[in-house]
Amino acid sequence: MRIALLAPLPPDQTGIADYAAHFSRALRALGIEVLTPLAGCHDPSEQQARLHAFDWSSVDVVHAELGGGRFGEFQALTYLSQVQPQMPLTATVHDPERLIWRRAKMFWPLTWLERLPHPMPQAAALLADPLTLREERQLARRMSRLITLTQLGGDCLRVRMGLRSEQVAVIAHGNLPIPAVPLPPLEPLRLLYFGFIYRGKGIEDLLEALSRTLAAHPEHRDRVRLTLAGGTAPEMTFDPAGNYLDGLRQRIRELNLEGSVDWKLDLPSSDIASTIQAHHLMVLPYRESKKLSWLGAMRGTSGALSWANACGRGVITSNARAFAEEVSAGNGITYTQGNVDALSDCLSQLFLDPQRARQWADKASEIGRQRQWSETAKRFSELFDAAHRARPQ
Template identity: 65%
Template sequence: MRIALLSPLPPEQTGIADYAEHFRSALTALGVEVFTPLHGVSAAGRLAQLAGFDWSQVQLVHAELGGGRLAEFEALDWLRQHQPQLPLTATVHDPERLVWRRARLPWPLSWLERLPRPFPQISALLADPLTLFEERRLARHLSRAVTLTQTGARCLSARMGLAQGQAVAIAHGNLSLEPAALATLDPLRLLYFGFIYRGKGIEDLLSALAQVFQRHPALRGHLRLTLAGGTAPEMAFGPAGNYLDELRDLARQLNLPDCLDWQLDLPADAIAATIQAHHVMVLPYRESKKLGLLGAMRGTSGALSWANACGRGVITSNARAFAEEVSSGNGSTFEQGDIGALADAIEALALHPERATEWAERATAIGLERRWPNVAARFLDVFQSVCRENR
């Protein structure tokens, strides 16, 4: 089978690029020939590449949609118009919408974009009916829209008006890793893992940990937190200032430096060992209030996939579709943005550390089910089904 993949790929530093690279490798191992016609093509050359590529050599086009990117959405929409016979599928990483915003706003809204806040936000809201119309038009043209959770599939279907069976849930794939036993539970080691930038709730995590120590001073020295992951410059060092310095200042104010470790810009080959050196991952994500005006984001997280692959439980907020991801005994959830509730969850684990072992056992089983060869086989079944339908 031959397919075209429209997606970011490494060395781009995004979770979707990493996902797509594992996806491509796993499909290739199953004998699928994967073309990447837009990889390395500049925005200026994208239209010419779409027009010049020989689409007859592929049986299906699959795209990765999400992460604020628009190139893949625009490419699919071009194919909808210029190659209508070609089956199109996509993994929608941020349901209940496909892309949430337009690349270019019509005049006079484009003029508002150039004004100070809040006018750009107002212009996006005013343009949203047009954005939603274009998303629904493309979504209904897709042979299959794949989401990473059942929650995401339900929400995407409802918002996009999809036909029954058009949305399919296939869990986030994870690497095939050797299990590693938990280290001794004293000290109990917590890990935040992921890209480190504003909006991930990391400040909430630091504040919650400080609350736990205020309630139980004896836990100091028996409970540690590591902040690990990437620090993409455009996100960690943006116009709002140096976010890493802000986190370090907050940690000092909360008297946490002696309980806090940093592993920034973690190399890819060190991720698994780092996660398995800890007992539980903590993901305190908050949903964007700005996006909340446009809909409900019901995606999941690559970090959760890593936790399963490494056989580690998770304490996570109930943002996105995270509650579904830890609903089978591999972790616990708390109300997003509720620092006290997060402190309660950490405290409960610290006082009953055997839960980390129970969660790890269940996460290991989930990780085995979701190894990339298994996930790629499910995608291949979907692709073959779509091709049979389009004969």
């Protein structure tokens, strides 16, 4: 089988690019030929030229990765649904319950709003949303299959897009086959935030919660360490609101956490597994975007959660997105997003009973084995085969 993959790929620094790279390698290991006609293409006019030039009759299925605020893959699928109506089109939707959430280009008179200060661009997106949603639904209903990473995400996508149940499939985020490493000694207790480091990830909540927990249990101050690890995309870290990393460092000083926090910035991919396994568990304090809540509910998951399972480490996570579903097997616990006291309570429980980290790690290891990319790729292969067989003749 030959598929055309429409997706960001490394060196793009996004979770979806990393996902697409692992996904394509796993498919190739099964003997599936994966072509990437838009690889490295960021210019809309160049993308259009490539779409016109590519021989679509040479592939059996087109698959896209949708999400992360990108528009190119959505626009390419829209084009193909019109000019190649017999072609089976599938996509993994990383940010359900919507496909793209906002339009790539506004129409007049909303275009001038985009040039004005906040909150005018957000108002433009909100005013254009009925048209955006209509375009999303039109494409979604033409798709052979839409895949989500969680059941909650699939249910929300199906309802919001008005899809038939057979159009939506759930295939959990794949995991790399990482050799098991026992937990480090439980003292000091090592906590890890892993992911891109920019506003909206709730990192400030984690620092505040750790400060409150250590104030309530001062005897643990020298027995707990937190590592902040991950990527620092410049366009997100250095924004109009100021240098976010400098702001975090200032907050750490204000909370008297300088002796408790370590940094591992721009972590090389080769060091991710060893870094995670050098810790006892991961803490993901994500908050859902208040801006996006006007447009719908984001019910995706996180690549960091996938890494935790692959490395056999549990998680403490907020209940944002579909995280509660992801830790429902006993591989961690959730708290109400944005509730610093609730997060502090979770940390206190762990400090007083660190054996919980072992229990969560055991469950995470089981999940990691079940979701290895080799097994995930087989499920996609079966889905692609079914979509190809159902192709109108």
